[in-house]
Amino acid sequence: MSYELHLAKIDLVARRxxxxxxxxxxxFTYVPGQAVDITLARDGWRDEPRPFTIVSLLExxxxxxxxxxxxxxxxVTEQIAHLSDGASVTVSDPWGALRDRGDGLFLAGGMGxxxxxxxxxxxxxxxxxxxxxxxxxxxxxADLLAIEELRAMVGLTLVAVVAEDPGPDHRHGRLDRAxxxxxxxxxxxxxxxxxxxxxxxxxxxxxxxxVGDDRVVxxx
Ligand SMILES: Cc1cc2nc3c(=O)[nH]c(=O)nc-3n(C[C@H](O)[C@H](O)[C@H](O)COP(=O)(O)OP(=O)(O)OC[C@H]3O[C@@H](n4cnc5c(N)ncnc54)[C@H](O)[C@@H]3O)c2cc1C
Numbered sequence: 724m725s726y727e728l729h730l731a732k733i734d735l736v737a738r739r740x741x742x743x744x745x746x747x748x749x750x751f752t753y754v755p756g757q758a759v760d761i762t763l764a765r766d767g768w769r770d771e772p773r774p775f776t777i778v779s780l781l782e783x784x785x786x787x788x789x790x791x792x793x794x795x796x797x798x799v800t801e802q803i804a805h806l807s808d809g810a811s812v813t814v815s816d817p818w819g820a821l822r823d824r825g826d827g828l829f830l831a832g833g834m835g836x837x838x839x840x841x842x843x844x845x846x847x848x849x850x851x852x853x854x855x856x857x858x859x860x861x862x863x864x865a866d867l868l869a870i871e872e873l874r875a876m877v878g879l880t881l882v883a884v885v886a887e888d889p890g891p892d893h894r895h896g897r898l899d900r901a902x903x904x905x906x907x908x909x910x911x912x913x914x915x916x917x918x919x920x921x922x923x924x925x926x927x928x929x930x931x932x933x934v935g936d937d938r939v940v941x942x943x
Contacts, residue, residue, distance in 0.1 A: 726751065727764070730810045731785060733803075738865035740834075741804060743788045744779075745812070751786075753777055755845040756821035756838040761788070763802055764811035773799045776837035777817065780848050786814070789868055791834050824912040824940055829857040830898060830925055832917020836868055838942075839914055843876060853878040856906045860884040860898040860917070867893075882906070900928045907932060915941045 728745040736742045753759075760772035779787035792804035806812075821838040823846065829839045836859055846853050853876050861867055864885055873881050882894055884902065889895040896902070898917075903925065907913070913934055915925055922941065929939060 724816050725762075726814045728786075728812055728814055730806060730808055730812065732808055733806055733810070736789065737868050738863070739792045739794075739804070740866075740868060741790050741792065741806075743790060743803070743806075743812075744785045745814070747779075747784055747786045748814075751817075752781065753817035754822055755781070755841040756823065757817040757819040757841075758838075759817050760815040761799075761803075762813040762815075763799060763806075764813060765802065768799065768802060769813075771799050772813075772815065774819075776819075776841060778837050778841045778844070780844055782848070789834070789837055789840075819942060821914075821916065821940060821942055824914075826852075826854040827912035827914060827938075827940075828903075828906055828908055829855055829859075829914040830903070830917070831857065831859045832898060832921035832925075833861055833866065835916035835918070835921070838916050840869055840873070842914075843873065843879065847876050856880040856882070856908075858882050858884060858898055858902060858906060860886070860921070862886050863888045864890045864893060880906075898925065900931070903928055904932055907934070911938070912940050913938050915939055 726748045730745055732744045733741055758774045758776045761775050762772045775788045790803050792800040794801045823842045831839050885893045
């Protein structure tokens with residue numbers, strides 16, 4: 724099933740990242756961490772669905788997305804960056820394998836923060852203790868999303884790793900083996916989401932550190 728929706732609000736929240744809000748259709752439900760396919764109701768783009776994660780809480784009357792634009796792709800995200808309030812989009816039913824499997828180590832590269840933000844928000848809103856660590860790697864400080872909200876989550880150890888221009892509050896560097904090893908719990912899930920090269924590199928590191936594939940929560 725798909726839903727024709729209008730943007731209630733679109734605004735810029737980080738470097739090339741827009742927040743899109745739209746009224747949640749009645750009966751539309753999802754599991755935190757899931758994505759939908761969004762299609763633009765514009766000539767030339769109606770057959771170009773792209774996946775984006777729902778980051779709003781289930782009890783929120785709106786659906787919220789955080790979408791990074793890639794102008795060099797000349798694709799859908801570049802179009803999204805030029806949308807205005809009221810624009811029409813089509814949203815699919817939710818899908819995806821990422822789920823909350825309990826406290827653990829969350830690893831995010833860039834926009835890979837979105838499923839973990841959805842899960843951590845849901846845990847915090849439900850008053851569930853968040854006894855987890857989030858290693859959140861981005862290129863520059865300007866890429867960080869919801870950093871104050873994440874920092875305020877009780878029980879969440881947040882390490883923001885910034886490759887360039889880290890500023891005084893963030894660790895300089897990348898999500899490397901030493902950092903993962905330092906924060907790796909003996910048991911429990913390891914959540915992994917990021918660009919494909921990052922996921923591949925981290926998967927190798929995790930295997931090398933004897934983390935069984937059954938512990939790793941990753942979109943297959
Ligand atoms: C389950 C899931 C959830 C996701 N959730 C989010 C989310 O919440 N927020 C978010 O921002 N992103 C998310 N993404 C990523 C998002 O789907 C992509 O960024 C988006 O599909 C890119 O669409 P696009 O049309 O702009 O570019 P693409 O579809 O990547 O590219 C369009 C065309 O540009 C060309 N191209 C591709 N790469 C390059 C390149 N590097 N340089 C030049 N040209 C290129 C190709 O010819 C391609 O056909 C998610 C992805 C998945 C799988």
